[in-house]
Amino acid sequence: MAAKAMTKSQIITKLAEDSEITKKQAAAVLASLADLAYKKAKDGFTVPGIGKLVLVQRKARMGRNPATGEQIKIKAKKVVKFRVAKAAKDAILGAK
Helix, strand or coil: CCCCCCCHHHHHHHHHHHHCCCHHHHHHHHHHHHHHHHHHHHHCEEECCCEEEEEEEECCEEEECCCCCCEEEECCEEEEEEEECHHHHHHHHCCC
16 A cells, blocks of 8 residues: 655644644744745756756747547647756665
8 A cells, every 4th residue: 555645734743743833833944945946946956865846948839639649739838847956856765
């Protein structure tokens, strides 16, 4: 049976216990980190040991409508990507 992902409240509880702070303070730290990431993502926002949020410009391209097979033009757009840090990959997958 697969383990479930941690909920926000479980993460807050774990942070509070590990840091010996209140749950309210841990929630404020988590909210502050998220808010900072949203504001700074356009410049690249790094969470050391975890990864980096980056804003990427995708080029316009030709695509295909899967229902009809008709070719369509897909416009250029900005997207947010997350690049996982090498340290995180090694910790999760095991170093090669």
